Amino acid sequence: MSDLRQQIEALGPAARDAARALAVSGTAEKNRLLLAIAAALESRSAEIIAANAVDLANGRAASLSAAMLDRLELNPKRIAAMALGVREVAALADPLDDADRVLKDWTRPNGLRLQKVRVPIGVIGIIYESRPNVTIDASVLCLKTGNAVILRGGKEAIHSNRALVDIVSAAAAGAGFPRAVVSLVPVTDRAAIPLLCGMDKYIDLLIPRGGRGLVETVVTHARMPVLKHYNGICHIYVHTDADFDMAGRIIINAKCQRPGVCNALETLLVDQAIAKKFLPPMVQSLRAHNVKVLGDAAASEALGEPLPVPEDWATEYLDLILAVRVVENLAATVDHIETYGSHHTDAIVTNSATAAREFLRRVDSSLVLWNASTRFNDGGEFGFGAEIGVSTDKLHARGPMALEELTSYKYIATGSGQVRQ
Amino acid sequence: MSDLRQQIEALGPAARDAARALAVSGTAEKNRLLLAIAAALESRSAEIIAANAVDLANGRAASLSAAMLDRLELNPKRIAAMALGVREVAALADPLDDADRVLKDWTRPNGLRLQKVRVPIGVIGIIYESRPNVTIDASVLCLKTGNAVILRGGKEAIHSNRALVDIVSAAAAGAGFPRAVVSLVPVTDRAAIPLLCGMDKYIDLLIPRGGRGLVETVVTHARMPVLKHYNGICHIYVHTDADFDMAGRIIINAKCQRPGVCNALETLLVDQAIAKKFLPPMVQSLRAHNVKVLGDAAASEALGEPLPVPEDWATEYLDLILAVRVVENLAATVDHIETYGSHHTDAIVTNSATAAREFLRRVDSSLVLWNASTRFNDGGEFGFGAEIGVSTDKLHARGPMALEELTSYKYIATGSGQVRQ
Secondary structure, eight states: OHHHHHHHHTHHHHHHHHHHHHHTOOHHHHHHHHHHHHHHHHHTHHHHHHHHHHHHHHHHHTTOOHHHHHHHOOOHHHHHHHHHHHHHHHHSOOTTSTTTSEEEEEEOTTSOEEEEEEEEOOEEEEEEOSOTHHHHHHHHHHHHTTOEEEEEOOGGGHHHHHHHHHHHHHHHHHTTSOGGGEEEOSOOOTTHHHHHHTOTTTOSEEEEESOHHHHHHHHHHOSSOBOOOOOOOEEEEEOTTOOHHHHHHHHHHHHHSSTTSTTSEEEEEEETTTHHHHHHHHHHHHHHTTOEEEEOHHHHHHHTSOOOOOSOSOOOOOSSEEEEEEESSHHHHHHHHHHHOOSSEEEEEOSOHHHHHHHHHHOOSSEEEEEEOGGGOSHHHHTOSOOSEEEOOSSSOOEEEOTGGGEEEEEEEEEEEEOOO | OHHHHHHHHTHHHHHHHHHHHHHTOOHHHHHHHHHHHHHHHHHTHHHHHHHHHHHHHHHHHTTOOHHHHHHHOOOHHHHHHHHHHHHHHHHSOOTTSTTTSEEEEEEOTTSOEEEEEEEEOOEEEEEEOSOTHHHHHHHHHHHHTTOEEEEEOOGGGHHHHHHHHHHHHHHHHHTTSOGGGEEEOSOOOTTHHHHHHTOTTTOSEEEEESOHHHHHHHHHHOSSOBOOOOOOOEEEEEOTTOOHHHHHHHHHHHHHSSTTSTTSEEEEEEETTTHHHHHHHHHHHHHHTTOEEEEOHHHHHHHTSOOOOOSOSOOOOOSSEEEEEEESSHHHHHHHHHHHOOSSEEEEEOSOHHHHHHHHHHOOSSEEEEEEOGGGOSHHHHTOSOOSEEEOOSSSOOEEEOTGGGEEEEEEEEEEEEOOO
16 A cells, blocks of 8 residues: 555656646647657557557456447557547647737736736646546647646556557657656556545646546545536426427437437426427437437326336436426426536527526526537537536536636736835 | 534525525625625624624633734724725626626537626635634625625634624525525534535535635545635745845835735745845845844855754745745746745746746746735735635636636527537
């Protein structure tokens, strides 16, 4: 245990020094580093695949599911996609470049000039589970924004991750940066996570990416800020003034286009005034898309058919399952969403601007939509180019977390000898 | 213990409901509430003074120091000052009003309009020590920005705090808001703090205001974001190209104008090239202002007199004591500040724009200054009108934490039936 602690704590000072070097580097230098990483992923792909083969063999020996093995696998096509992704991040605007970094600039009556300028956060710790592509995706977003990274990947992918981190570190050294701009927790011991959580002297922000258990562990132990990507209990409310065809298209898209993601629809709320008319064709359409429909007593009644009752209103199915509830009105809808939702993504379908404004104002979620699919809560769909996740936190970053959200700020004062009166 | 838990956890749902009511209230309504609080502080001042007399009597019986009793005392003049402060906050611009709340507004190629809009944070927990005026000051800043507050004040001020919170709650009820827009943890048991720290379902942000021990307890236990106001180990670096007179004025101001605050100077770093010329008159001037000067061997040598050696470089003296170190150059200065500083406030005095730019870029503190006193790291001096503290955190809010920093944001999407491809 004390060996483990030493191994992990040694990562801190090196990452801190690397962050200081990154913080004063320019956009061109950082982009050169990213392009060198992309090139090295391609030129060293045989190494990556060999390391990944060890993880896959261990995974098969440990009887990992076919889905897990698929997520673990790196092949030439996937490595090419990773390299392309890195080049895309290199091409994005740098929120820290001279044109964009000054957020405010004002002069006080005493002549003191104050500027609020963007700066990197510092050292970001990312704790994730199986997919090795996160190693590269998350690292390059942090590097682009001048942050050093300490990674803690899943034990299933340890050989792949070691190979990938070595590629990034070697590219960093080649570009004149410290190797420790990216480092990997070298052990897969679970005790590593609480140890990282205690390193607030060196890690400025922790981002856990994984299941609820992982996030809970991090939240319980972390002394530094944590950005959480909790689950999405996303709702669509079909208001009395909804265009039924539009509602149908939005609901099918939100539920079926990719049911396993956090911005997929989980609960459909239908206004009681239209439930009898709206629900029968809607349920038919959902079933035609292989969706299993659950519902409360009022939904069954409106449909004219008994539906299986959902166990609760706070389950994230992440599957072709939809819970339907008939609601009294807009106020009851807001209460339902605020009680059972996860403040992720919620939508209203209506032609009434008054009802829409009320819904958009009262529902406290990272994205609230009027007449559009919940699936739009995504950095790419926002035009952000890339994202490290969708934050369900309310502080620092909320919703799609892209480059700007990986920065902080400081104030700069320029004077001519001002002293305080 | 389980009674205590019940009493404290009961505050959560009520505060959450109150926050929902506040979040949809307008600027005029919130300001009416603030003005009603100011009026009630004046009309009910006899009650406040009677409650405060109990705290003062208990404090004297517990042999509190004269300084602590002074901080605890409320008298007509101090109550008038509190009421004036509330009226000043009411007069400040509301960052959530219609003119200011939309931070970004853009339309995607598919016609989906996206808006990033400011919203309140929700429920803010404030844990503080003796001064009862914090009860009002902190509450009104939170109310102005649409946030509900759960307060946990020091046990010495419990009777005063109860009277003050009752005044705010009654004013809230009179203005049509729930009483629980502000609530006070009703007990002074220390175990209340870890219980509050576990209420992440109801409290969105915790702000501990007090000594290091309190902040440590909160950081260790909190599951929600915490905004810390740690100590200020503030530095001034006198560069080779400094104007010595200006440096002297800035140093005397930063050290002596109010030595007990977080943005006061603690360590003076003098470039070795000028130390022999700069230090003797500077130390003379400091001593004329009753400052005790400590220094390293090089400082003693430059001065031509042995100085007491500081125990370390990371002590916040909060007193008329100054530690002096002679540094090799600007790079060594940055290393010193990054190693021993607290990322609070650091300044360079120089006529060299090149040296200043290097210092301002490399020093990672909430405020870095060129040719001005560290004492300017303050919401009032920034023109923010009011502040809840100076954050030493790097996420969400850094430096003076005023009204804008008490808000979060959400995204609003307005569509015409868009679905994701």
